Amino acid sequence: MSLGIVWVIVIAVVTLLAGVALGFFIARKYMMNYLKKNPPINEQMLRTLMMQMGQKPSQKKINQMMRAMNNQQQK
The missing domain is CATH 1.20.5 (Single alpha-helices involved in coiled-coils or other helix-helix interfaces)
Incomplete structure (x- = not known):
């Protein structure tokens, strides 16, 4: 070469x-x-969002929504 x-x-x-x-x-x-x-959305932001929409967020519902959002992101 x-x-x-x-x-x-x-x-x-x-x-x-x-x-x-x-x-x-x-x-x-x-x-x-x-x-x-x-x-990224965390539990506190989700809780604030639900309260602004007039819902009283329970910890169970927050955990359920966080799990659903994490599953959606992984797909």
Whole structure:
């Protein structure tokens, strides 16, 4: 193999690795910002939502709704 082909392969591999690393950090930053702006629903938020809708939330009903939401997310 000539020296030119080796350099082309080395540059291609380095560029690929740099692109993967850069893509990972950009995606990580995007997800961190997204989760900060749109936090996942927790029990307290669900309880507040039910109270605003005029329902008196019991712990049993809260647990049931959280379980249903977690099952829906896993699908």
